[in-house]
Amino acid sequence: MKKQSYVSLGSLVLLLILFIALNMISGNLLKGFRLDLTENRLFTLSEGTVNILQDLEEPVTLYFYFSQDASREIPAVRAYAKRVNELLDEFVDRSSGLLSIKRIDPKPFSEEEDQAAAFGLQAAPINTAGDTLYFGIAGSNSLDDVQVMPFLQPSKEKFLEYDLAKMVSSLGQPERKVLGILSTLRMSGGYDPAAGMTEPWVVYQQLEQLFELRTVDASAGEVPPEVDVLMLVHPRDLAQDMLYAIEQFVLRGGGLVAFVDPFAESDRGDPNDPMAQMQMGSSSSLGSLLDAWGIDYDPSRVVGDLQFGIGNGAQRHIGILSVPADGMNDENIVSADLEVVNFSSAGWLKPDENAQTTFEVLVESSENAAPMDASRLRFLANPNDLLDGFKPSGERYPLAVRVTGPARASMPAPVEAAVEHRDASVEAGINVLLMADSDLLTDRMWVQVQPLFGATAFADNGNLAINAVDNMLGNRDLISIRTRATSARPFDRVEEIRVAAERSFRQTEERLQLELEETERRLTELQAAKGEGDLTVISDEQQEEIQRFMDRRLEIRRELRQVQHDLRRDIDRLDTRIKVVNIVLVPALVMVMALAYAMRRRRRQRQPQSMEAEA
Structure with missing residues (x-):
């Protein structure tokens, strides 16, 4: 018996040593190996991010600033900081040594x-005592270029991978393309006589971070030779040269x-002109260039859409469209993965019947759309007026398109041409992205700017504008980075129970309010019927009415309390089920499996003994 005890003890010691040894060996041999079993692949980098990290040309250092003490009472921020740390570690592991992190x-x-x-990191105040929280990332390279994420908002977690990859890409490949x-x-931005000093549009600031920007003077008559991609925003009244x-x-x-735009609401006209109001909402086009590229475009008409128009019921504005994923081309890298793009007084583009170019739709209206005269928007006071006489055509109208393929020049060479004239496109053809709205770039259409937290x-x-430029430059890695799912996993069933109970609670509350108003109206009528001389006398009928109301009010209050009780009861039941599964069922299942394994092992051990006894 003692011998068996020593053997058992020795086996346990050997198992412990073996366990420690295996951990040490696996820690070295399997370093960097990860198995991501989360539903949304939270710990797996996108292929585009991996490509960016492996193609770094410069050493990049990221400085992660996080106030540990100030965040102790903010668990949501600390949980998000942990996710940021995990993602930064993953970036470092995939960077081949060119990326380092300093916390x-x-x-x-x-x-x-x-x-x-x-x-330039932002310190967020967290209490009235003046304590502040730093939670941001700064990055630099060997050329002393600096990129900053001033404050990491938990609400923007799904964009974290893209924002980090964009920062690393711009620092690790310092030679930026020229836009x-x-x-x-x-x-x-700059000085506006009507509004004073104005900030640059957010999309302009984002483009400035990613590319080397060059302002092209509309009166210069030339495109600077160093420009890789040209962006035209509301090209109004361009000269022929x-x-x-x-x-x-x-x-x-x-x-x-x-x-281009049939009605640019952001074009306020000349503020020094007393007739500037009449100039608001000017149109723009590229004239013969669009004809040569096989594009039909009417700069005097806009698209109205009953389905994608913002608002509800009488407040719907069919001239401002909020186009969801259903209206976007998920096969094109520029528009794939976008969730919603807002347009205001947008035109539409369609291919000419004799076009030699290829026409690809990126964003389009719903089938409940139809054209309208742009002039109807100029002095529009009530969006409901646009519904007068509006009849959907059943067609989808392209709002953003890509045009590729062979094309010929529509304009002859000037007498003194600065460069050699081309009559036709290069062998690869033209590559043009056209959008029939310039207002979509304005801040009011897609971003909320806050003094502390920046743009949300x-x-x-x-993303649509930046994807377009990235695609023209061939930068597919940044575009391909998927929107990372958030690590927060809400209790959907609990939320459904809460919403259903709240709806019932609101209905009961509204019923109480209606009965209250009806009783007050009835009391007023009874009081008025008594005459001025009897205003201070309460009749039996009034007393009965008051008593009935008081009884009913108590009853409805009991109903309200019952609804709240039922809400808590259903959630508690679900909570109990989850606890039973986690605390009892799972361990019980493991125990059953262990017992089954032990019984099977004992049965195998007994088989040789029984065979020896029979022999």
Whole structure:
């Protein structure tokens, strides 16, 4: 018996040693190996992110500033900080040694806090005592370029991977492509005689972070030779020499992203002109260039849409469209994965019957749409007026398209041409992205700007514009990075119970209010019927009415309490089931499996003994 005890003890010691040894060996041999079993692949980087990390040309250092002490009473922020740390570790593991992370806790009045402020990170106040929280990332490379994410908001977790990959990409590949912007609108901000100093549009700021921007003067008559992609925003009243330069740029293989508009609401006209109100909502086009590329476009008409128009019922505005994923081409990398894009007084584009080019729709209206005269929007006071005489045509109207393929010049060479004239496109053909709205780029259509937390997007307008430019430059990695699912896993069933109970509670509450109003009306009528001389006398009928109301009010209050009790009861029942499964059922299942294994093993051990006894 003692011998068996020593053997058992020795076996346990050997198992313990073997367990420790296996952990040490696997820690070295399987370093970097991860198995992601989460439903939304939370711990797996997108292929585009991996490509960016492996193609780094410069060492990049990211500084993660997080206030540990200030965040102790904010569990949601600490949980998100943990997710950020995990994602940063994953970035480092895939970067082949060119990416490093420095984690810094900026204590109050410390050098680290001064460094965070110097980077431009934002300190968020967390209480009335003046305590602040730093939660941001700064990045730099060997050329002293700096990129900053001032404050990481938990509500933007699904964009975290993209934002980090964009920062690393811009720092790790410092030679940025040149984007030329020709705009008749004040995208870059500056002094506005009507509004004073204005900030650049958010989309302009994002483009500035990703690309080297060049302002193209509409009166220059040429596209600067260093421009890789040209963006036109509301190209209104362009001279012939500028149109010629744009066409030649496209025929030579240059990428073009153009935002034309039949009614540009952001074009306020000349503030020094007393008739500026009449100039608001000007139209823009590219004239003969669109004809040469096989595109039909009417700069005097806009698209109205009953289905995609914003608002509900009498408040619906069919001229402002909120296009969901159903209206986007999920086969094109520019528009795939976008959830919603907002348009305002947008036109539409369609292929000419004799077009030699290829026409691909990126974003389109619903079938409950129809054209309207743009003039109806100029002095529109009530959006309901647009519904007068509006009849959907049953067609879908393309709002954003891609045009590729062979094309010929529509304009002859000027007498003194600065560059060699091309009569036709290069062998690869033209590559043009056209959108029939410029207002979609304005902040009001897709982003909310807050002084502390910066810009919070409620639509994908900015992503659409940046995807378009990225695609023209061939930068497919950034576009392909999927929107990362959030780590928060809400209790959907609990939420459904809560919403259903709240709906019942509201209905009961509304019934109480209606009965209250009816009783008060009835009491007023009874009091008025008594005459002025008897205003202070309460009749038997009034007393009965008051008593009936009081009894009914108590009854309805009991019903309200019952609804709340039922709400809590259903949630508690579900909570109990989950606890039973986690605390009892799962361990019981493991125990049953262990007993089954033990019985099977004992049966195998007995078989040789029985065979020996029989022999």
